[in-house]
Amino acid sequence: MGKRKVPPEVQLNSETTEVAKYILQKAGNDNKVPVALLAIATIEVHRYMALVLAPMCPNAYMAQMKALRQVLYRVLDYLHDNTYNQEARAYFTNLILSRLNHFIEFLAHCYGTSTKIVVVNGGDGYVLHGLHTVISDAFEPVINFEDLRPDKEQSFHATYMRFIKRYFRDLGEEVFKDFYSKLFDYINQKTNGDAELPMLVLAYSYAHLYDSLNMVLPQDCKEGFYAETHWSLPPIKGLHDSILADYWFREFIRHIAWCYGIDLDLRTEIKQDGVEITEVLYTYPPKR
Secondary structure, eight states: OOOOOOOHHHHHHHHHHHHHHHHHHHTTTOTTHHHHHHHHHHHHHHHHHHHHHTTTSHHHHHHHHHHHHHHHHHHHHHHTOTTOOTTHHHHHHHHHHHHHHHHHHHHHHHHTOOOEEEESSOTTSOOSSOOEEEEEOOOOOSSOHHHHSOSSOEEEEEEHHHHHHHHHTHHHHIIIIIIHHHHHHHHHHHTTSOTTHHHHHHHHHHHHHHHHHHHHSOHHHHHSSSHHHHSOOOOSTTTTOHHHHHHHHHHHHHHHHHHTTOEEEEEEEEETTEEEEEEEEEEEOOOO
16 A cells, blocks of 8 residues: 555644744743744744735734834843743743734735634644634625725835835834844854754745745635646745745745735745845736
8 A cells, every 4th residue: 555645734734833942942941932933933934925926915913023122122032031931931922922822813914815724723822833724604794804904916026125105104113123033043043053044944944934824725726727736835944045035935925925916926025034025026917
């Protein structure tokens, strides 16, 4: 008998857990590193999806960013305050996962559907992978996102910094760059500057991006538009290859945008601190 094929979600969960365990081991099992790692992934999922949805749901997206910022302030306080005991890890892990849950629900609402999610094995606050599962899809969105969408076509070709300034002003720089840097520095210090850390953190963030959208988007989206190439698991095992990592990101985000009815093209490059986006070419048709 042939070897049974592992379901994609199981493979992703396993590989992501391996990444997190490696980082934790290199960090000397520091109690707060999994919290910092999960916070970075949550930032990155917000950053990546801003490319797709900030112009489409601008007011609602800004509200998501403000909520993320408040969580990150509290996480940084936790990381650098020695008065917190070990039990605090559960609280802050679930605080971050709650923010990510709400954001994933937002992604569904902005698409026009509804998803309710829960954390898998998150009760003890020691979630290494932080991946999620759907519990119910029967909840109606409380906000009509169609009313928040722009009346005019959103079409522009801009540098990434102009894109961020346009939709988030200084808030985007603070959340996407400053908070990321502080969280990464914490982990980097604990791992003594492990050379593999930047790509491992990128792999962990990619996994959460895929996991989030896998719950939100319908099957016909995943099967369309050359989906075998574009709707594929992130290359966790081969992420040391920056060309492969860059290609996967651009094609995956482009496919996600297509699912939302958006034409998106990016210029990107993999750097030491993750994906560097330089240009954004975006077209979203007016609502009908």
